[in-house]
Amino acid sequence: MSPKARRLVIMKKLTSSIGGVIFLISGLFTWLFMMFALIHWWGLLGFFASFIFTPGIAIFPFVFWIIEHQFPTTYFVAWGLGVLGLVVMSVSDK
Numbered sequence: 080m081s082p083k084a085r086r087l088v089i090m091k092k093l094t095s096s097i098g099g100v101i102f103l104i105s106g107l108f109t110w111l112f113m114m115f116a117l118i119h120w121w122g123l124l125g126f127f128a129s130f131i132f133t134p135g136i137a138i139f140p141f142v143f144w145i146i147e148h149q150f151p152t153t154y155f156v157a158w159g160l161g162v163l164g165l166v167v168m169s170v171s172d173k
Contacts, residue, residue: 091171098167105161112154113139120146 080088110129113136117125132139140151140158 094171095168098164098169098171101164102161102168103164105157105164108157109136109154109161112151112157116143116147 110133113132114126114129116139117129117132119125121128140154143149143151143154
């Protein structure tokens, strides 16, 4: 394998790893955002509810918007970064 081809393989693996880390960190952030909001609304029950309602993480920002009367911009930015991480992983695997 030529040095140029070896560098290309290393760069693909590196960008794929970076995309995966971005995706995981944004996913963790969005889940923590949801968990803290549920704890704020329901107390200790909200902590347990955050584990049960994890599949509803896509609906949560709209519920947050209705209850708090504040658009969750930070949540959507983190969500967008997660999508960006997936795109980086997908493009680097080709």
